[in-house]
Amino acid sequence: MNQFCTKRLAAVIPAAGIGSRMQAERPKQYLQLHGRSILEHSAAAVRQLQPDLPLVIALAADDPYFAATALAADPNVQPVLGGRERADSVLAALQALDASQVDWVLVHDAARPLLQGTDLQRLLTQCQQAGCGGILASPVRDTMKRGGPRIEHTVERSRLWHALTPQLFPLLPLRQALQDALSQGATITDEASAMEWAGQPVLLVEGRSDNIKITQPEDLALAAFYLEKQG
Numbered sequence: 001m002n003q004f005c006t007k008r009l010a011a012v013i014p015a016a017g018i019g020s021r022m023q024a025e026r027p028k029q030y031l032q033l034h035g036r037s038i039l040e041h042s043a044a045a046v047r048q049l050q051p052d053l054p055l056v057i058a059l060a061a062d063d064p065y066f067a068a069t070a071l072a073a074d075p076n077v078q079p080v081l082g083g084r085e086r087a088d089s090v091l092a093a094l095q096a097l098d099a100s101q102v103d104w105v106l107v108h109d110a111a112r113p114l115l116q117g118t119d120l121q122r123l124l125t126q127c128q129q130a131g132c133g134g135i136l137a138s139p140v141r142d143t144m145k146r147g148g149p150r151i152e153h154t155v156e157r158s159r160l161w162h163a164l165t166p167q168l169f170p171l172l173p174l175r176q177a178l179q180d181a182l183s184q185g186a187t188i189t190d191e192a193s194a195m196e197w198a199g200q201p202v203l204l205v206e207g208r209s210d211n212i213k214i215t216q217p218e219d220l221a222l223a224a225f226y227l228e229k230q231g
């Protein structure tokens with residue numbers, strides 16, 4: 001384990017979404033895979049290196065499912081009320097963290113259960129070496145087009161990445177950047193975009209392309225297959 005594993009680390013899990021694109025009978029983070037909710041898989045994934053890692057989980061106001069998960073009884077888990085957008089939920093969770101106890105924070109989507117420990121370790125190690133925050137990301141492998149319904153142009157894909165999670169940042173700069181960016185109406189879809197908006201450096205750390213965000217119905221079978229493979 002490296003310095004981060006002891007250096008007052010915590011994790012935030014935004015889990016207040018409704019999963020509209022999944023078109024399921026419940027929010028996708030509560031769909032079951034191999035006997036556990038996707039949220040519980042994602043929480044366990046971000047805790048692979050530190051099983052008692054403090055977690056703050058942002059939940060929807062009317063969430064009736066969380067209480068039935070093992071996380072509800074976990075003394076190192078704090079549920080908070082999420083917000084209208086993912087960024088609002090993340091900010092609410094960050095505001096629940098005590099900066100006198102936590103220096104760095106991992107933000108990991110509740111819908112990414114396939115995070116592997118090797119990727120998590122690489123993110124921690126490379127950010128520690130670089131002395132700045134960073135994100136797991138996977139290089140784009142397909143030719144990328146912009147347009148619809150006809151192609152307008154092909155997007156140059158060299159140095160183009162899919163942003164993944166976890167995203168790792170110092171707590172106070174991230175909380176401030178997110179608060180300022182949102183208050184000034186910036187479009188923030190991940191923590192890195194808030195830090196970029198604030199002019200802070202963000203490291204790209206290559207991660208596995210199977211660290212998928214479960215979003216659409218076809219992602220479920222793929223996630224089940226990958227979980228089976230992970231054993």
Ligand SMILES: Nc1ccn([C@@H]2O[C@H](COP(=O)(O)OP(=O)(O)OP(=O)(O)O)[C@@H](O)[C@H]2O)c(=O)n1
Nearest residue numbers: 014015016017018019020021084085086089110
């Ligand atoms: N107001 C919101 C919206 C999203 N999320 C969380 O952010 C993560 C990634 O967002 P996304 O995949 O877009 O989830 P949903 O918003 O639920 O999906 P959809 O856009 O299909 O409704 C998910 O874990 C989701 O629960 C959140 O905490 N608060």
Ligand SMILES: C[C@](O)(CO)[C@H](O)COP(=O)(O)O
Nearest residue numbers: 086109163164165189190213
């Ligand atoms: C944070 C994220 O997972 C990075 O790819 C992604 O932006 C979250 O999904 P959303 O649909 O943008 O909320």
